[in-house]
Amino acid sequence: MAALRKGGPGIPPPPKGPLRGLFRRLVPPTLDLDDIQALILRPRPAPYYGSHAFVEITDPAGGREAVRKLLTRVTSAADWREPRPAWTAAALTYPGLEALEVPRSSLESFPRAFREGMAARADRLRDHGPNDPSRWQSPFGTGRVHLMVSVYADSEEAWRRELTGYEEQLSMLTGLRVLLRQDFGAQPDSRNAFGFKDGFTQPVVEGSGVEGWPGDGRAIRPGEFILGYPSEGGHVLDSPAPDSLGRNGTYLVFRKYHSHVDAFNRYLHRGADTEEGRELLAAKLVGRWRSGAPLELAPDHDDPELGADDSRNNDFRYSGDALGLRTPVGSHIRRMNPRDTQLKVLSDVNIRRIIRRSTTYGEPLGDSLRDDGRPRGLDFIAISARAIDTVEFLQSEWINSGNFIGRGTEKDPLLGVQDDNAYFTVPGTPPRRISGIETFNTLDGGEYFFMPSLTALKWLGDL
Ligand code: HEM
Known part of the structure; x- marks a missing residue:
């Protein structure tokens, strides 16, 4: 876990233990932490290991029994600020709620996008x-x-x-079929498939019991992330009925990406002749060096110490870099969180925040220019009360278009579905337009999930 600066004047020492670097200090929580699932608030450990299992419910009564059993294993957020060896999260798709025979009136209280599912929303995405x-x-x-x-x-x-x-429990249950198990983690230094450290910027949820570091931004109203609380607009967002099903739940968007690291490496060679130049281009595409050090604070050279220092590695804005000379306006992190960038299309960035709990799978390819045929990539996970809307918005406006930053048809360099003439612009005098950018991450699939509270899991199991 990241090393820590000792703390400036007025900043009390951070909490002890492996989570110490992730937040500035503890404050009394006001959310129902013992009813909220841990995954919403608990950060990914470093190193991390785990699995996502995708399960079909083949019989309603058996499915409900499984939910009752699962309830004993799903972890609450009660102790989320303390280290813990392992935790479990559970979430259901709309067909999953139907398979449990949730009453029609409740089913109809879910938002349309969730009911339709990710595949049916391909146009919007x-x-x-x-x-x-x-x-x-x-x-x-x-x-x-x-x-x-x-x-x-x-x-x-x-x-x-x-x-x-789980395996022991599963062998005693009927009515369930594990369709796919995706193991993740165990990468050296917890780096993603492209060799970047990730998971740095997470919104601070008001009432969750912590204060963020400088640069994490102000705490965001809890209703943006958990159903049943006031949102940024002051009102409580619509939530599924009855209250025992909706309250303290949230939505989770899962997208499984296959990373084409060989194509990424070839593009770096196309854009730069030296190792140093290629590392700089990689950082320009993302907005951070592979160590996590942000370009905004380390524009010319990587600074691994900065990357590892949670009290500093997120403490930056873009207003002093309107042209993107340090962090290109089209880089991945500046698109995904423009912070104080003047946008060409007005948008409230604080309702576009997501909690990310993404995990990397597969072994690293390193700097090879040829694919080895083995799968590697990212299980992208976004959590918020508006996660579906936000990801649909990000996909259509901030990933697959450049209009909001005055970049026309240029797309997110990591996620855009690129055409043959695609390019990435590195601002400068003169700016460099590097063509030949490919779709570095293709989608292997995904689903929209509802992540119920522990009370709601009980409600579902007892239906
Ligand atoms: C294979 C797919 C992806 C890769 C390799 C990737 C990589 C990265 C990296 C290296 C960072 C910087 C470190 C960090 O804060 O985590 C980052 C940040 C971020 N990414 Fe991604 N990402 C992927 C998919 C996505 C998707 C699908 C979204 C949203 C729809 C997304 C949204 C974000 C956000 C919001 C940030 C934080 C930006 C900030 O607050 O400064 N990413 N990503």
Whole structure:
């Protein structure tokens, strides 16, 4: 876990233990932490290990029994500020709620996008070409993914212990079928498939019991992330009925990306002749060096010490860099969180924030220019009370278009579905337009989930 600065005047020492670097200090929580699922608030450990299981409910009574059993394993956020060896999260798709025979009046109280599911929303998500649902890996988009159960652990032993517990329990249950198990983590230094450290910027949820570091921004009203609380607009967002089903729940968007690291490496070679130049271009595409150091604070050279220092590595804005000379306006992190960038299309960035709990799978390819045929990539996970709307917005406006930053048809360099003439612009005098950018991450599938509270899981199990 990241090293810590000792703390400036007026900043009390951070909490002890492995989570110490992630928040500035503890304050009394006001949310129902013992009813909220841990994954919403608990940060990913470093190193991390785990699995996502995608499950079909084949019989309603058996499914409800499984939910009752699961309830004993799903972890609450009660102790989320303390280290823990492993925790479990559970979430259901709309077909999953139907499979449990949730009453029609409740089913109809869910938002339309959730009911339709990710595959049916491909147009809004701009999931075309290589990302089209017709090309997804089974079982995504088939309607058979009902339940997602995720285990996160801070060691291989803790992860295996949890899995053994599940396997024993599963062998005694009927009415369930595990369609796919996706193991993740265990990468050296917890880096993603492209060799970047990730998971740095997370919104601070008001009432969750912590204060963020400078640069994390002000705490965001809890209703943006958890149903049943005031949102940024002051009102409580619509939530599924009855209250025992909706309150303290949230939405989770899962997108499984296959990373084409060989194509990324070839593009770096196309844009730069030296190792140093290639590292700078990689940082320009993302907005951070591979160590996590932000370009805004380390514009010319990587600074791994800065990258590892949670009290500093997120403490930046873009207003002093309107032209993107340090952090290109089209880089991944500046698109995904423009902070104080003057946008060409007005938008409230504070209602576009997501909690990310993404996990990397597969072994690193390194700097090879040729694919080895082995799968690697990112299980992208976004959590918020508006997660579906936000991801649909990000996909259509901030990822697959450049209008909001005056960049026309230029797309997010990591996520855009690129055409043959695609390019990335590195601002400067003169600016450099580097063509030949490819779709570095293609979508293997995904689903929209509702993540119930512990009370709601009980309600579902007892239906
Ligand atoms: C394979 C797919 C992806 C890769 C390799 C990737 C990589 C990264 C990296 C390296 C960072 C900087 C470190 C960090 O704060 O985590 C980052 C930040 C971020 N990414 Fe991604 N990402 C991917 C997919 C996505 C998707 C699908 C979204 C949203 C729809 C997204 C939204 C964000 C956001 C919001 C940030 C934080 C920006 C900030 O607050 O400064 N990413 N990503």
